Amino acid sequence: MVEQLSEAERAEALDALSDWDYDEGRDAIVRRVAFGDFAEAFGFMARVAILAEKADHHPEWSNVYNRVEILLTTHDAGGLSHRDVELATAIDAILEA
Amino acid sequence: MVEQLSEAERAEALDALSDWDYDEGRDAIVRRVAFGDFAEAFGFMARVAILAEKADHHPEWSNVYNRVEILLTTHDAGGLSHRDVELATAIDAILEA
Numbered sequence: 001m002v003e004q005l006s007e008a009e010r011a012e013a014l015d016a017l018s019d020w021d022y023d024e025g026r027d028a029i030v031r032r033v034a035f036g037d038f039a040e041a042f043g044f045m046a047r048v049a050i051l052a053e054k055a056d057h058h059p060e061w062s063n064v065y066n067r068v069e070i071l072l073t074t075h076d077a078g079g080l081s082h083r084d085v086e087l088a089t090a091i092d093a094i095l096e097a
Numbered sequence: 098m099v100e101q102l103s104e105a106e107r108a109e110a111l112d113a114l115s116d117w118d119y120d121e122g123r124d125a126i127v128r129r130v131a132f133g134d135f136a137e138a139f140g141f142m143a144r145v146a147i148l149a150e151k152a153d154h155h156p157e158w159s160n161v162y163n164r165v166e167i168l169l170t171t172h173d174a175g176g177l178s179h180r181d182v183e184l185a186t187a188i189d190a191i192l193e194a
Contacts (some may be wrong), residue, residue, distance in 0.1 A: 052134055058135050058162050
């Protein structure tokens with residue numbers, strides 16, 4: 001069982017994840033990214049899919065042509081957990097590489 | 098420029114695409130599919146991505162763990178066109194294989 005972040009932990013995490021927005025209704029974080037085209041967007045998704053599968057923690061996400069929207073939350077925890085923060089950090093690392 | 102399907106063409110297409118729902122607001126078709134797990138769902142998405150890129154016609158789609166929702170419409174045509182029908186038919190063929 002994964003625990004939901006406390007308010008203080010969440011504030012700290014959101015501070016570090018400056019490219020992510022907080023979705024209060026879902027207790028989730030959301031990042032929207034635009035790429036040059038569909039192939040780039042889907043290539044990114046494939047990298048995230050592999051990360052997610054390895055971490056056994058999966059995003060809720062959508063793609064329209066060159067745009068990808070990723071929402072992270074932990075169903076088992078009823079909201080944000082350290083698993084979301086770790087996956088978000090790994091996604092950021094792909095995007096900054 | 099791709100032309101929007103006429104009402105009769107759309108009716109015929111929807112009749113053939115029995116696993117797709119018609120979204121009247123978007124003049125789009127939608128199919129929702131569930132797989133055994135995330136890896137299967139994303140494997141399917143990778144196949145569709147390649148089809149879509151080859152056809153230069155891309156879905157609006159989302160994925161949550163083992164579920165994939167695909168919406169097809171043709172922005173240039175302002176609604177459903179033969180390109181959506183062709184991509185939907187190719188997606189159905191993957192799912193029936």
